Every structure is written in C-alpha cells, then in structure tokens.
Amino acid sequence: MSTINLVQEKSGFKNILWSRHKGLIVTVLCLGFIFLAWLSGKYGYSGLEVPFYLLAYVIGGYQKAREGLQTLIQEKDLDVDLLMVVAAIGAASIGYWADGAILIFIFSLSGALEGYTLERTNDSIKSIMKLRPEEAIVLQGKLEKRVRVEELKQGDRLLVRPGERIAADGIVREGYSSVNQASITGESIPIDKSTGDEVFAGTMNGQGALVIEMTKPAEATLLAKIIHLVQEAQSERPPSQLFMERFERIYAKIVITGAVLILVLPPFVLGWSWSATIYKAMIFLVVASPCALVSSIMPAVLSGISNGARNGILFKGGAYLESIGAVSVVAFDKTGTLTEGIPRITQVIPYGNYTENEVLSIAASLETWSEHPIAKAIVRKANEKDLTLSTASKMEAVPGFGVHGVVEGQVYRIGKLDLGDLVVGGKLSDEKMKAALNLEKQGNTVIFAQVGTELIGILAVKDTIRAHAKESIDRLKKMGIKVVMLTGDSSSTAQIIGEQVGVDQVYSDLLPEHKVDIIKELGKYGKVAMVGDGVNDAPALAVSSVGIAMGAAGTDVALETANVVLMADDLSKVSYAIALGRRTSRIVKQNVAFAVAVMLLLVLSNFLGSINLPLGVIGHEGSTILVIISGLRLLR
Structure with missing residues (x-):
C-alpha cells in the first residue's frame, strides 16, 4: 500500500470516527473543561476558573447555539436549542458559571444520546439498503464475466454460487438450492428453489449453484422498491409529529414570554431579589422547554417502522403506522389475497x-x-x-x-x-x-x-x-376488528370462500368502482384498511384509510398505490401490523403524558420549592432521554 493511500485511509477513518461520535467527543471535552474549572477554584487558581468555564460553554454549546440562531434568522422562529443557550448565558451573567456549564454539559450529553438512539433506529432500516451485491457473474456462452450490478441487462443469465447473495430479480433456469428470503419477505425458513421458480435480488443463496435469467432491470427489482419505500418512510412525518413541531415553535415563544414576565414582576410583586429572580427565570427557561415532549413521537414511530421492516412489513411513512393502529374494519380482496x-x-x-x-x-x-x-x-x-x-x-x-x-x-x-x-x-x-x-x-x-x-x-x-388465512382472520376478529371480503366472483363461489375463511361479511360480483363504493360505505364503522394485490384493487386501496398490498404477488400498481406492503404475502402480518400500530400509539401517549407530567412538576417545583438549575437540567434532560429510550422498546 502506498503512503498516499495509507494517509487517505487514515484520514477517512478519522472523518468517520468524528462524524459518528462528534456529539460524544464534544460532551466529553465540555465535561473536561468543567472539571478543570472546578479544580482551579478548589486549589486557588481562580483566574483560570472562568476561562475554563467559557471553554466548556463554547465547546458544548456552539452547535446548539448555531442551530438556534439559524432558526431565528432564517425562519424568524424560536426553538428549544436557543432557549437552553439563553438560560446558560443568563446563569453565567449573574455569577452562576458552574450551573450554566452543567446545563450546557447535560444538554450536550442528551443530544449525543438522542443521536445514538435515533442512529440505532435508522441503522436497522438502512441495513436493507446494503443487501444488494455490487457485482454479479454473467454467463456468456461458457465464459463467466464479473460485472457491476448497474451494467446488468434484462435477459442476462447470472451464475449464483453457494453462499452468494442474488444480484437481481429473475427466474431459475438451472440448478437447485434453498434461498434465504428473510431479508426481503421476512420468511425465517429458507425456500427451496428449482427451475422455473422466482428469486429476488438481495436474498442469500444456500448450498447449490443457480443459473438465473434476469427478468427486471436493477431499478425495478423488489429490493429497489423496498429501498424506495424505506426512503419515503424516513422522510415522511406522521400528523402527530407535524403538530408537535408546530406546537414547539409556538410554545417556545410562550416560554420566552413567561421568562420575561418572571424577570420583571417578582421583584415588585413578591419582593424577590433581582439575583434570585433571574436565577428562577433561567430555571424556568430550562424546565419549561418541550424537549421531552418533542422527542415523544419520532423515536417511537421510527422504531415501529424498523420493527415492521424486519418482519416483512413496509410502512411508507409514520402516518400509516399511526393510522393502521386505529383501523376498525379490514376488507380483503379474494383472488390472490385470501386465495x-x-x-x-x-x-x-x-x-x-x-x-x-x-x-x-x-x-x-x-x-x-x-x-x-x-x-x-x-x-x-x-x-x-x-x-x-x-x-x-x-x-x-x-x-x-x-x-x-x-x-x-x-x-x-x-x-x-x-x-x-x-x-x-x-x-x-x-x-x-x-x-x-x-x-x-x-x-x-x-x-x-x-x-x-x-x-x-x-x-x-x-x-x-392461502395457508393461515382463516387463523389470520380469526386473530383480527379477536382484536375487535370487523372483517369483510370483496370479490368480482359469483355469489355462490364467494360465499363458500367467505365461510371457509370466516369473514363477517361477503360482497360479490363487484367491479373496481363497486369496491370503492363499499370501502366508503364501510367508513361508517371507523377507519378501513383494504388488503389487495391486483390492478383492480388499486382504486379501493387508494380510497381506504390504509391500503395494504401483497408484496410478492402484488402488481406494480397495487404496490405504488398502497400505504403498507406485506413482503411475504403473509396474511398474519395484517394483524401484526395493526398490533404494532396500536402499540406505537400507546407508547407515544405514554411518552407524552410522562413528558408533560415531569415538565409540570419541575415548573411547580421552581416556584414552590427550592429546585436549583443543575437539578432542573437533570430532570428536564433526563425525561428527554427516558422518552427516547421508551420509544426504542419497539425495536424488540
């Protein structure tokens, strides 16, 4: 290896280390300077005490102050980052350097821990994107040529050796093997594949060699669709989170107004000293900030999406994870879905x-x-x-x-x-x-x-x-959900299938537009989820509260229209998805209630008790960390 390559490799490693652990490094440095300031005061070097505190302020609070000022300048709005920095500066202005520094440190530590927890959630989703191999072996007559996946063309014959990952969607033309499809469909047991069977990009070949004819271009594979869906899910925020973000901006202004009133009124009304008044105002800025409240939702929602992805359920966004938990009716298409x-x-x-x-x-x-x-x-x-x-x-x-x-x-x-x-x-x-x-x-x-x-x-x-169709419907009914079947088949055939799977009601002889009318009619019972696989199901999937498409059997139109995709065509995942949505909603409500309770307790303690700034910071930031960790329960 050349010296230049070695230097570049070391530089790259340092960049990765810094970007991944920047929050923790900054927090440790901040704590280090606080410790040096304390030592300086303890052993008589008082001239160094304030400079060390200043360094702790700058290192620990620079990023948050920068983000808060950007929001103030660019969006003409206040956020919690700026509130924390203002509170720390206010504490320092009345001589409480240590309290302000501890506030900066704990705020920085909270940010670092929040970053790690959210990164863990995102990593479990992003791991899906690493499934596709970079290269594949193309057979050209008797010759084997290794090419990049991007260069593959529809119709190419690919050789997949034992233990290799399949590079493209295709049909097995030669060979026999078992293929682990857990990464795509969520099936835990490898599936035997032989001539004529379909295989998917990103799945792992087992003990035998396979020759596969590529049937779809790289950008149209099932794995590519999954990656697209995951990217959509990460960028789309649920209504509750959007509301919370709007609330945060309004609430930050309320907190600032409250802090100003606390700064001005108590010396005249309650006879407080200016020093005590300013200190109480700084504590109020900290404990009344809605950090925990804002963090109550997205970690839980992202964890729920990640949990679903690991179990073969893809949510196109947090909004649909929330919606599916409130579903009262599930309507199943018959052909290709229940059958x-x-x-x-x-x-x-x-x-x-x-x-x-x-x-x-x-x-x-x-x-x-x-x-x-x-x-x-x-x-x-x-x-x-x-x-x-x-x-x-x-x-x-x-x-x-x-x-x-x-x-x-x-x-x-x-x-x-x-x-x-x-x-x-x-x-x-x-x-x-x-x-x-x-x-x-x-x-x-x-x-x-x-x-x-x-x-x-x-x-x-x-x-x-389908295997387990009846058990899946029984499970939904035990959850208190009304289950109906929609089909274009004749009444006699539909009734027989309906009785065998145990649905509550059967609608037969339906055209696509009739399915839409039925979905709208079922809305009187509450939110309606539609489960389908075909082009004729797309209108009903679009009009339902939550459209659920069968991923492996589903048409492209159904996959594009649906809000949730079942990658393994496993109907038991419908009840799992609804249970996951309900559990996510419960955890979000628990987090919000806990965050509000802690915030009220700290605000009341500030006025009625003798809470100090460090204790207020610990209570405030501790509750933020706890609600984030609570949200991560859904990763299990």
Whole structure:
C-alpha cells in the first residue's frame, strides 16, 4: 500500500470516527473543561476558573447555539436549542458559571444520546439498503464475466454460487438450492428453489449453484422498491409529529414570554431579589422547554417502522403506522389475497373403464398449449404426477364449451358445462350429477371430459385458500376488528370462500368502482384498511384509510398505490401490523403524558420549592432521554 493511500485511509477513518461520535467527543471535552474549572477554584487558581468555564460553554454549546440562531434568522422562529443557550448565558451573567456549564454539559450529553438512539433506529432500516451485491457473474456462452450490478441487462443469465447473495430479480433456469428470503419477505425458513421458480435480488443463496435469467432491470427489482419505500418512510412525518413541531415553535415563544414576565414582576410583586429572580427565570427557561415532549413521537414511530421492516412489513411513512393502529374494519380482496390466485386440480373422478391418471393425461394433452389458467392447472397437475402426455391433433375451441381434439385416434372433448343442460340432455346420471354439484358446493369449478357422448371423468379446479388465512382472520376478529371480503366472483363461489375463511361479511360480483363504493360505505364503522394485490384493487386501496398490498404477488400498481406492503404475502402480518400500530400509539401517549407530567412538576417545583438549575437540567434532560429510550422498546 502506498503512503498516499495509507494517509487517505487514515484520514477517512478519522472523518468517520468524528462524524459518528462528534456529539460524544464534544460532551466529553465540555465535561473536561468543567472539571478543570472546578479544580482551579478548589486549589486557588481562580483566574483560570472562568476561562475554563467559557471553554466548556463554547465547546458544548456552539452547535446548539448555531442551530438556534439559524432558526431565528432564517425562519424568524424560536426553538428549544436557543432557549437552553439563553438560560446558560443568563446563569453565567449573574455569577452562576458552574450551573450554566452543567446545563450546557447535560444538554450536550442528551443530544449525543438522542443521536445514538435515533442512529440505532435508522441503522436497522438502512441495513436493507446494503443487501444488494455490487457485482454479479454473467454467463456468456461458457465464459463467466464479473460485472457491476448497474451494467446488468434484462435477459442476462447470472451464475449464483453457494453462499452468494442474488444480484437481481429473475427466474431459475438451472440448478437447485434453498434461498434465504428473510431479508426481503421476512420468511425465517429458507425456500427451496428449482427451475422455473422466482428469486429476488438481495436474498442469500444456500448450498447449490443457480443459473438465473434476469427478468427486471436493477431499478425495478423488489429490493429497489423496498429501498424506495424505506426512503419515503424516513422522510415522511406522521400528523402527530407535524403538530408537535408546530406546537414547539409556538410554545417556545410562550416560554420566552413567561421568562420575561418572571424577570420583571417578582421583584415588585413578591419582593424577590433581582439575583434570585433571574436565577428562577433561567430555571424556568430550562424546565419549561418541550424537549421531552418533542422527542415523544419520532423515536417511537421510527422504531415501529424498523420493527415492521424486519418482519416483512413496509410502512411508507409514520402516518400509516399511526393510522393502521386505529383501523376498525379490514376488507380483503379474494383472488390472490385470501386465495393464492393460482387454480389447482383438487379432485379427478374417472368413469367407465378410465383411471384417474388416464383422464388427467387426456385432459392435459388437449390443454398443453392453452394459456387459460384452468388449462395450466390441468397440465401442472399432470406434470406433478409425471404422466406421459400425447400429442393432440385437430384441436378446435368450442365457444361456451371448451376444446376438442384427437388423442391417440379418439376424439375427446373437455370443458365447463352447464349442469342444467346436462340433466335435460340426459348425459348425467343422478350419481354423477350429485358428485358434480357437491364439488361446486365446495367452491370448485367443474370440468367435464368426454369421448363422443360418454362422460369419462370430472375434474375439479379450485383457487386454493392461502395457508393461515382463516387463523389470520380469526386473530383480527379477536382484536375487535370487523372483517369483510370483496370479490368480482359469483355469489355462490364467494360465499363458500367467505365461510371457509370466516369473514363477517361477503360482497360479490363487484367491479373496481363497486369496491370503492363499499370501502366508503364501510367508513361508517371507523377507519378501513383494504388488503389487495391486483390492478383492480388499486382504486379501493387508494380510497381506504390504509391500503395494504401483497408484496410478492402484488402488481406494480397495487404496490405504488398502497400505504403498507406485506413482503411475504403473509396474511398474519395484517394483524401484526395493526398490533404494532396500536402499540406505537400507546407508547407515544405514554411518552407524552410522562413528558408533560415531569415538565409540570419541575415548573411547580421552581416556584414552590427550592429546585436549583443543575437539578432542573437533570430532570428536564433526563425525561428527554427516558422518552427516547421508551420509544426504542419497539425495536424488540
């Protein structure tokens, strides 16, 4: 390493050390000069006492005085920083150098500790931004080329070795491995990935090598969206904090006015000496300042946002963390939210001489090239059972029926038929009709397979309910929340799903604009949260008090519109988010009540008791530190 590089490295280290620990270094220096001033007075070097105190004032109070003066000059407003400095200077002006210096020291210590606690909160959020690797290995034929992530293009094939972090969103094209997705989705258990599975940038590959085809540019990955959401959350302040900041400016003027009145009236009205009056006024400036009150909200809110991010819940701002805690109704979209949104074969009933596998194989052979979701479900089920599929010929779609074609010399038809027509036509026996009706009552779509006029089998297709959907809804209901389901599906299907998951009310046959009307109508019960994943959910997400989008399954429009994103599509996180919002509100209220109580006690003690400036400073700054630490409880 060259001398220049060594010097630059040392310089960089010093800059990092100074920027990270500046508050603590300044506080220690301030205390050091206070100690030297005390030693000077104790051992007869009185000429050095005031200069050392002055150094303590300048070093400990310079930054706060500068910030307070900037607010005064630029915004024509007062803040608590300037109040503290004025109080310290006032104490020194009547000979209480030590008291003023202790005020500056404790104020500086409080600022340093507040900086550390807020930094800890922000660090846990910013750690998300460090997940994306800087480089990736691109496969070019048989060659491997290491490139920067910014240079990757959609369609590139990336090699991810065991133990490496995945650099881009994509589809696995070769290999098998388990991938730890906790950083993105909050899932604690690694997920097995093989050919055709989706993977996300920022997740950690396990024991196997994977070849991934990049499907999204770097700026459009799920991780990039998370980073964007986190940046939004950090910059947006909740209404309570905005109110508190406005209140602080007004309150600071009230405190200054009160201090001036205390300076002027008591000598004439109460007969106090000017020295005692000024001292009481300085104590009032300190103890009446709303530092603890102002610090009651944001540390708690940032901690709550950080807690959510670690558990796969992204809040786009503190306002939504506050709002979700006050939710009285949760409305769920059905398809893709309460259900997986992927139709699956739930049952195959063969008839005649056909077996279950034969019926499934014939149906899959006819549906191989179809893009219809039900056709894909049939083919997927056949592949899962490793069935051999035949090549179908003379394929033709039959409107209102399905498809028909020739498989191994026989003409087969497969499709969805109306049960009433089947009964009238005499094609279904009572037994077969009962089986089909029972499947429909269970929420299945019934598909019939025929050869000529002979029914060879029935296939039941159903959009399966998400794991833990019922438990999640039960948990919400135990929290006193009304749960409803909104869907565009038919009433019969919707009612069956609604009963299975246990919602309080089902709204069916809805268009997107109808969902908006329902959300507005539900507002009579209080704040409404809407949980959805699709483009058709976006209007309802926008009009609700809190829009919650499914992160992994959700469309870009839903993610952009929503206020909260569930990264793992885990419905249990809805109740967790509401509980987190409620707990945040409780802690904020506790902090505010504590801050006001301490402030009133100190103000009353100043007039009725014999509280001195150092004790007032300790009470005031101590309460500020305590409410910050109280807010950090949400990091657990």
